[in-house]
Amino acid sequence: MPDKPIIAGITGISGKSSTLKILENIFRLNNPHLKDSFKIFSSSITEKPSLKNKINDAYRDGTKYFFLEISPRALSSPQIKSLNLNLLAVTNLSPEAAADPPGKINGLMSSFSKLLKEDSTALINADDTLALQMADVTHSQVITYALDYPNAMATAKKIQLKSKQSRFSVMLESDIDTLTGKIISPGSQDFTLPLPGRHNIYNALVAILISLACDISFESISEKLNRMPHFKRCLEAVYSNQFKIIDDGASNPGAIESVLKTISSYQFKKIILVFALSGNHSSSINALNGKVISHWAEKIPIEKIIITKSIHQVNKKARASLQEEKVFLEKCQNIKGRISVIPGLGDALQDSILSAREGDIILLLGEKGMEAGASLSQKILHSFSGTSG
Structure with a gap:
């Protein structure tokens, strides 16, 4: 076990909960015998002052990975700032945040820029205008992902949308560093997701990239997504x-x-x-x-x-x-x-x-x-x- 927990947060207006559900299934199906090696913390936990103590207690009990749902407003909270986040994924901010006054948006950018250290990773949705701006204010490694933006480092292509599932290929356009210092070379992998809709492909893409960063192979992730059950209340x-x-x-x-x-x-x-x-x-x-x-x-x-x-x-x-x-x-x-x-x-x-x-x-x-x-x-x-x- 590493000498400190690996902590990945997911923030944005929408998609956080679904992304965490997909991520949970990938990790649980990847090794059912190590189901206690990771924990999912919803926003109801991440917004409480006891968050860091909960992580430390679980880490001492053998939990290695922690995946957190973080609302945009909580990025500046003391309990989030006190964490050494290894990774923070941004799902989307537009159009909701666009309705906020400029001062609030500037405050959000400032909170984000201070949160991640140079040895951490930011996953940025390059299709989202406001989210993409965050790539310019962080000192961390940036990995951009997209369905439409042509220059993203990870893209979903060959998309086939059906009423009960989605099929797509994930293309890695450049080397990506994992959280343990390994390097994933450019390549592609086909996926079948038992969830319909482009928005769920975005969610799956984030979960896939986080899983890759945690050293789960492309092939293994694809297999786990194919076996994943359909979610309740998701179309x-x-x-x-x-x-x-x-x-x-x-x-x-x-x-x-x-x-x-x-x-x-x-x-x-x-x-x-x-x-x-x-x-x-x-x-x-x-x-x-x-x-x-x-x-x-x-x-x-x-x-x-x-x-x-x-x-x-x-x-x-x-x-x-x-x-x-x-x-x-x-x-x-x-x-x-x-x-x-x-x-x-x-x-x-x-x-x-x-x-x-x-x-x-x-x-x-x-x-x-x-x-x-x-x-x-x-x-x-x-x-x-x-x-x-």
Whole structure:
């Protein structure tokens, strides 16, 4: 075991949790007998002052690798600054961060520049304008990755998107140093990911590069991804009969954009969107959510949009405020004739099911407020037909 833990963080607006899930599967499947050799820490842990003690305690018990979900705002926190990060991956910052004042963006860049030492590694999404700016402010080794940017050091090519999986090749265009000082030469590897959508290829690409940096081979990573199970609430088809119900945890503009873009390639007649408005976002994020949904409602046949506060699933403190609801709806003025607000999740789901016809898709979006959406939909369908689908 090395004389200090290996710590890799993942930051950005969206994609952090999914990337960590993919990474967890790669490491668990790589050596099931050493399942305690790594730990995943969500933002609920990384934002607490006890983080460093938790890492030190686990390291003494034999844990070698630590993978942390770090929100952009936490980059300047004392508990993150006290760590010697070996690697920090940036998933995306646009367009959400673009809505922030320049001073806040400058503060984010400053926090990032001070966080990584020269012997550490930064993984930067070169397709994201603001994320790419971070490559110019860090003194660490930089590895850029992309699906579109032609000059990135690691790219996903030959992309094939299907409803239940994605296929692509990862091309390493230059030498990459691992965290233990080894060198990975340029090359390529084919991957099959049991998750649909371009956004999940971005997430997988980060997980692949982190795994390579931790000395897991290209071939082994490819094998593990192929065996990985489909994730819950990740464009998950929870009902498929005359119509489909698809469930996803997207709750911020980037994630919603990615899901709607993926859904647009599916075969369907019309979409009924049920969105759980969350109270844990700023008004600016809720406004951007409304803007994204409004934009896509004019591009694809979204016939009906039902907004719910999931009043029986979330407590009053976590419930969306009237102001958050207002700024969301203000961005949907151009499609207000297709929008309704139904406070209860069960009532919102029942309305969507009664509105659906053969060939339609009911799309469930949102985080905590929509976590019960799939099971509630099944209960409603059972009450209507006597079957659970």
